[in-house]
Amino acid sequence: MQYSRYFAIARNHRRLLVIGLCAGLVAGIASGFGVPFFVQRVFKNIFEDVETTYSLGYLIFVSSLLPGVFLVRGIAGYINQYFLQWTVQNVLLEVRQKLFEKLQILPIAYFERRQSGDLMAKLVGDTLQVQHAILLVARDAFVQPFTFLAGLGYLVYLAFEQKQMGFLIAMVVVAPLMVAPVSYVGRKLRRRSRSLQNTLGELTDVMAENLRGVVEVRSFNLQERERTRFTEKLKDYNRFAMKMAKYYHMTQPFMELLAVCMVSIAFIYSYQKGIGFSSFAAMGAALFFTVDAIKRVIKMLNGLQKTSGSFSRIETVLAEEETVRDVEEPTDLLNPVGNLQFENVHFSYHDSAESPDLHIDQLEIPHGTICALVGPSGAGKSTFAKLIPRFYDPQSGHIRFDGTDIRTLRKQDLRSCIAFVPQAPVLFNGTVRDNIHLARPSATADEVVDAARQAHAEEFILSLPNGYDSVVGENAVRLSGGQRQRLALARAFLKNAPVLILDEATSALDAESEIKIQDALKKLAKNRTILIIAHRFATISLADTVLLFEKGKIRCRGDFDTVMKDDLFRRLYEIQLGDPAQQASR
Numbered sequence: 001m002q003y004s005r006y007f008a009i010a011r012n013h014r015r016l017l018v019i020g021l022c023a024g025l026v027a028g029i030a031s032g033f034g035v036p037f038f039v040q041r042v043f044k045n046i047f048e049d050v051e052t053t054y055s056l057g058y059l060i061f062v063s064s065l066l067p068g069v070f071l072v073r074g075i076a077g078y079i080n081q082y083f084l085q086w087t088v089q090n091v092l093l094e095v096r097q098k099l100f101e102k103l104q105i106l107p108i109a110y111f112e113r114r115q116s117g118d119l120m121a122k123l124v125g126d127t128l129q130v131q132h133a134i135l136l137v138a139r140d141a142f143v144q145p146f147t148f149l150a151g152l153g154y155l156v157y158l159a160f161e162q163k164q165m166g167f168l169i170a171m172v173v174v175a176p177l178m179v180a181p182v183s184y185v186g187r188k189l190r191r192r193s194r195s196l197q198n199t200l201g202e203l204t205d206v207m208a209e210n211l212r213g214v215v216e217v218r219s220f221n222l223q224e225r226e227r228t229r230f231t232e233k234l235k236d237y238n239r240f241a242m243k244m245a246k247y248y249h250m251t252q253p254f255m256e257l258l259a260v261c262m263v264s265i266a267f268i269y270s271y272q273k274g275i276g277f278s279s280f281a282a283m284g285a286a287l288f289f290t291v292d293a294i295k296r297v298i299k300m301l302n303g304l305q306k307t308s309g310s311f312s313r314i315e316t317v318l319a320e321e322e323t324v325r326d327v328e329e330p331t332d333l334l335n336p337v338g339n340l341q342f343e344n345v346h347f348s349y350h351d352s353a354e355s356p357d358l359h360i361d362q363l364e365i366p367h368g369t370i371c372a373l374v375g376p377s378g379a380g381k382s383t384f385a386k387l388i389p390r391f392y393d394p395q396s397g398h399i400r401f402d403g404t405d406i407r408t409l410r411k412q413d414l415r416s417c418i419a420f421v422p423q424a425p426v427l428f429n430g431t432v433r434d435n436i437h438l439a440r441p442s443a444t445a446d447e448v449v450d451a452a453r454q455a456h457a458e459e460f461i462l463s464l465p466n467g468y469d470s471v472v473g474e475n476a477v478r479l480s481g482g483q484r485q486r487l488a489l490a491r492a493f494l495k496n497a498p499v500l501i502l503d504e505a506t507s508a509l510d511a512e513s514e515i516k517i518q519d520a521l522k523k524l525a526k527n528r529t530i531l532i533i534a535h536r537f538a539t540i541s542l543a544d545t546v547l548l549f550e551k552g553k554i555r556c557r558g559d560f561d562t563v564m565k566d567d568l569f570r571r572l573y574e575i576q577l578g579d580p581a582q583q584a585s586r
């Protein structure tokens with residue numbers, strides 16, 4: 001487990017930490033030494049010194065000693081808690097930020113290997129666990145050791161004063177007894193903590209999936225299946241939580257029993273050695289604070305063990321390697337026009353270059369052209385498109401952008417030159433305008449409207465209750481599939497990038513809208529490179545070049561008439577060929 005990261009961040013808040021620590025020192029001494037010391041002094045005067053008659057003023061002075069020491073203890077304790085919590089909150093803020101930042105830069109493949117629910121659980125659940133743990137540390141880690149040492153110091157002082165060394169020896173023998181059960185419980189807790197958090201991740205996965213599949217759950221009547229799945233995970237979670245509880249709550253009663261035993265021994269010892277009431281009371285107070293300090297430290301250590309699973313789960317994300325990295329000294333991209341070249345590119349999703357999912361020998365897609373990618377489902381069209389903005393890096397070969405290998409460019413520069421509309425675009429919660437505008441925040445209101453017009457989206461936007469200022473809702477569930485696609489297109493058009501990649505971006509549109517968008521694309525193609533993955537003839541026929549994909553390779557390339565000669569192409573489009581309406585739209 002790595003706590004060094006947390007200490008390193010805490011160091012940035014040194015000043016607050018030092019104030020908190022000093023206050024902790026004062027509070028610890030006031031508790032462990034001050035309280036028993038004054039107890040002895042007051043009790044001696046009041047109960048044992050029966051010969052002397054004290055004046056009322058002196059009595060008031062003596063009896064205010066104890067409230068005084070508690071006042072110091074209270075104020076110092078408060079300052080200690082306040083400043084340490086301040087530090088802790090700041091440490092957590094940074095950890096959460098770091099975690100979120102990491103999720104922004106990790107490669108897409110990372111997210112495909114993991115469930116989003118589990119990542120959410122890490123981001124929310126685990127950081128909350130860590131927060132509990134660090135708060136516990138802040139509360140007890142500094143005050144309690146000081147209290148313990150001060151209390152012990154007082155006991156030593158008392159032993160010397162009363163000349164009772166046997167008492168000290170007894171202390172030294174009993175103390176290690178207290179540590180043994182703690183380390184046992186700690187080990188048990190550590191092992192279970194990770195399992196507990198992993199089950200919480202699985203639970204969140206089930207929940208997230210259920211929410212994503214609201215429609216499927218209802219249409220396939222999957223409620224019972226979902227309930228069972230959820231209940232199973234819930235029971236798992238409860239089982240692990242109870243396993244932890246079994247051990248976690250074991251230490252407290254054990255420690256208390258031990259403490260009471262010690263007091264009983266102290267009774268016998270005091271009686272036999274004739275120790276006075278004031279010293280006994282002081283010893284009791286000192287013992288209380290030392291034992292209480294140990295108890296709290298133990299509770300804190302066990303609390304840390306309990307959340308060690310969360311610490312390591314967060315650590316796994318933070319330590320995750322970023323595989324699609326920028327080079328040390330990236331090349332600047334000056335006046336990008338969007339010439340694309342592929343050279344012996346092999347790519348596999350499974351990190352094995354032997355049976356590549358995609359294999360492109362030589363290919364050039366020149367600036368100013370429209371290139372259509374066609375082929376059967378699973379042939380590798382989307383994969384091919386995703387290599388261009390470096391969503392994945394090929395295992396071997398080169399992809400060049402305006403003659404420069406894209407690996408030597410800054411990812412940010414490269415991506416700002418590519419407008420990519422994926423197969424299932426996501427809209428963010430916000431207004432229609434925001435959703436388009438985010439592609440190029442510097443764009444003017446007119447440019448936003450213009451992009452919407454090109455994407456043939458203006459008509460439906462204006463029919464919404466608040467036009468461009470209508471809120472689309474989470475993932476635009478209140479819009480139709482085609483409307484969502486048009487907003488995604490408008491966003492890509494607004495970006496005004498040299499390369500435009502549309503992965504079945506018009507598949508949900510009616511023929512009329514699609515024709516309008518094709519007109520826009522033809523105009524746009526004059527000064528950029530457009531890649532369209534599409535199944536409809538109308539769209540394909542727009543292209544200067546057609547690439548026919550089959551099993552990860554380009555089976556045939558050329559203009560429309562050339563690929564028409566290919567059997568596979570003809571077979572794929574037979575139905576459309578036979579459809580006079582489709583032919584008419586060509």
Ligand SMILES: Nc1ncnc2c1ncn2[C@@H]1O[C@H](COP(=O)(O)OP(=O)(O)OP(=O)(O)O)[C@@H](O)[C@H]1O
Nearest residue numbers: 112349357375376377378379380381382383384423
């Ligand atoms: N993230 C992924 N991880 C592993 N394999 C993948 C991943 N995405 C796609 N594949 C596999 O790679 C192959 C090519 O998929 P790709 O999505 O490129 O096909 P496509 O030509 O776009 O198909 P479609 O027309 O259905 O969209 C498929 O066999 C698919 O199973």
Ligand SMILES: [Mg+2]
Nearest residue numbers: 381382383423
């Ligand atoms: Mg695809």
